[in-house]
Amino acid sequence: MKALRDGFGDEIIELGRENSKIYVIDCDIGKSCKTQPFAKELPEQYLNVGIAEQNAAGVGAGLATCGKIPFVCTYAAFGSMRMCEQIRQEMCYPMLNVKIACSHGGLTPANDGASHQCIEDIGIMRTLPNMTVIAPGDYYATRKLVKEATKIYGPVYLRFTRDAIPFVYDENEEFEIGKAKQLKSGNDVTIIASGSVLHLAVQAAEQLEAEGVSVRLIDMHTIKPLDKEIVRKALEETGAVITVEDHNIINGLGSAVCEVAAELGKGRVKRMGVQDQFGESGPYYKLLEKNGVTAELIAEAAKGAVSNG
Amino acid sequence: MEKEAKIALLKERAKELRKTALTMIYEANSGHPGGSLSAADLMAALYFDELRLNPENPRWEDRDRFVLSKGHVCPILYSALALRGFFPYETIHTLRKYGSILQGHPDMKRCPGVDISTGSLGQGISCAVGMAIAYKRDKKDARVFAMLGDGETNEGQVWEAVEAAVKYGLDNLVIIVDNNGLQNDGACADIMPTQDLCDKFKSFGCRTFCIDGHDMEQIVGVFEKIRMESGCCKPFAIVAKTVKGKGVSFMENVVKWHGVAPNDDEYKMAMAELEVGLK
Numbered sequence A: 001m002k003a004l005r006d007g008f009g010d011e012i013i014e015l016g017r018e019n020s021k022i023y024v025i026d027c028d029i030g031k032s033c034k035t036q037p038f039a040k041e042l043p044e045q046y047l048n049v050g051i052a053e054q055n056a057a058g059v060g061a062g063l064a065t066c067g068k069i070p071f072v073c074t075y076a077a078f079g080s081m082r083m084c085e086q087i088r089q090e091m092c093y094p095m096l097n098v099k100i101a102c103s104h105g106g107l108t109p110a111n112d113g114a115s116h117q118c119i120e121d122i123g124i125m126r127t128l129p130n131m132t133v134i135a136p137g138d139y140y141a142t143r144k145l146v147k148e149a150t151k152i153y154g155p156v157y158l159r160f161t162r163d164a165i166p167f168v169y170d171e172n173e174e175f176e177i178g179k180a181k182q183l184k185s186g187n188d189v190t191i192i193a194s195g196s197v198l199h200l201a202v203q204a205a206e207q208l209e210a211e212g213v214s215v216r217l218i219d220m221h222t223i224k225p226l227d228k229e230i231v232r233k234a235l236e237e238t239g240a241v242i243t244v245e246d247h248n249i250i251n252g253l254g255s256a257v258c259e260v261a262a263e264l265g266k267g268r269v270k271r272m273g274v275q276d277q278f279g280e281s282g283p284y285y286k287l288l289e290k291n292g293v294t295a296e297l298i299a300e301a302a303k304g305a306v307s308n309g
Numbered sequence B: 001m002e003k004e005a006k007i008a009l010l011k012e013r014a015k016e017l018r019k020t021a022l023t024m025i026y027e028a029n030s031g032h033p034g035g036s037l038s039a040a041d042l043m044a045a046l047y048f049d050e051l052r053l054n055p056e057n058p059r060w061e062d063r064d065r066f067v068l069s070k071g072h073v074c075p076i077l078y079s080a081l082a083l084r085g086f087f088p089y090e091t092i093h094t095l096r097k098y099g100s101i102l103q104g105h106p107d108m109k110r111c112p113g114v115d116i117s118t119g120s121l122g123q124g125i126s127c128a129v130g131m132a133i134a135y136k137r138d139k140k141d142a143r144v145f146a147m148l149g150d151g152e153t154n155e156g157q158v159w160e161a162v163e164a165a166v167k168y169g170l171d172n173l174v175i176i177v178d179n180n181g182l183q184n185d186g187a188c189a190d191i192m193p194t195q196d197l198c199d200k201f202k203s204f205g206c207r208t209f210c211i212d213g214h215d216m217e218q219i220v221g222v223f224e225k226i227r228m229e230s231g232c233c234k235p236f237a238i239v240a241k242t243v244k245g246k247g248v249s250f251m252e253n254v255v256k257w258h259g260v261a262p263n264d265d266e267y268k269m270a271m272a273e274l275e276v277g278l279k
């Protein structure tokens, strides 16, 4: 078990050591975004602009025009919404090489309640032209995808979460932006998950396998550009797809998959995720359960899709 | 009431607020003690003296409104609301629990007495400006009080709101800054120097007062002055010099206590100190 934000903190300091162009810009929550070791060791590559997210975004864009590779760090709610127009105007439109690295995505700042949770970011970010949107599914995926993000030119939105979650991968797993990972092959039904609920999809798939259901499992760590080919194959070969995400079912992974299905005119999709309602204070898994996102319910939905097929 | 008796009573209330807020954070094992404790004396004066409220009718149309723009210190607001009878005192044991009216940050739809939902810094003050404009246009004599953190003033929106308050001559708006000198990642002086906040509010055109935010006489005195100056056609700003964690020696001026709950031993020690009261 380890939190995705720790994966970011552990990786960014290594990247910073290797490449002095990599900058971190904090907005007074560096402690929560796990950038403090970076701040300490690499002060020449570090800025903290205080509680001023819009300014942070603009400063990041300015640095990028001078050849730096800034990671602007805050919580997902502020990174995707407070900075939204700055991201659009000063990063996406001019196609600048700035990375937005956000902790506290989804319902994970569970105790803090709705103001600090963020169920809208992926939808907002994927609607911006030129933006790449990434939601890693475990600590190791986070580390690799942060590194991959520095290898592509242009704005990238990286979504991490607060609390420790189980490992899905080990440190040797490699990732490619825009290329989903098929974790299980199967022909009856497909589960496509992303972000910090990937491990629930893994549990559901194991349960289904034990019951003799042939389930395909896909980690869609990149939501934009979406790996349409793997979605197309899943729709054509298994007929039914269940999407699972810690995000509003509107405009996130589920919607992106539905877009492919609708244009293909094939297959059925069931979206599992936050049911278009704000979060609240409470234990993380309780909040997910309120929205129907548990391993059991994912397995049930998959079985339902098979029997309807 | 005699002034001295009033001040003694308000100090007593501040003590209860501090104990209640700390108990809430301890029981929830999460929350923000530092900025709750620094705001306690100001909150006591507001909720037990200055604000015109009706706990029986929290949405009373002629009430004074209070905006906790630094929403993360809601335990101190919830304590005041509980002690004023906006909801049963026992509710304090539900902070941040599933289904509670006492959310991690204030939720106006759930919690009686909360005038606006906050938690994202820099936004509450704009809402306070909107409320004050509505009160003026509706010819009501009620007022609006907004409390901000000093770190919060990093947000440009704060200054946009102040400009609007000055433009619209909002002498029914009182902006209070809990100037405790610390924010999340460190001292304001290191993270983002605010410069002299008194000068800033003055230069923006506010009628500005600088006080010791733990001196109950000064707090009551400044509210009195502001009442007498109503009609000056300027928004009021109170920059209250405070100590983050005030009242618990090991929390005072220590950045770490911004957003962590005390453990069993720390809680016991803190409560014993709070019982004695401020020096």
Ligand SMILES: Cc1ncc(C[n+]2csc(CCOP(=O)(O)OP(=O)(O)O)c2C)c(N)n1
Pocket: A027, A028, A029, A051, A078, A082, B032, B034, B035, B036, B038, B070, B072, B073, B119, B120, B121, B122, B148, B149, B150, B151, B152, B153, B178, B180, B182, B183, B184, B244, B258
């Ligand atoms: C827009 C926004 N950015 C970041 C945060 C995270 N945050 C919560 S409290 C805090 C520090 C606040 O410092 P200050 O305003 O001085 O409050 P106080 O010292 O009174 O606790 C931060 C950065 C937030 N709530 N809202």
Ligand SMILES: [Mg+2]
Pocket: B035, B149, B150, B151, B178, B179, B180, B181, B182, B183
């Ligand atoms: Mg402060």
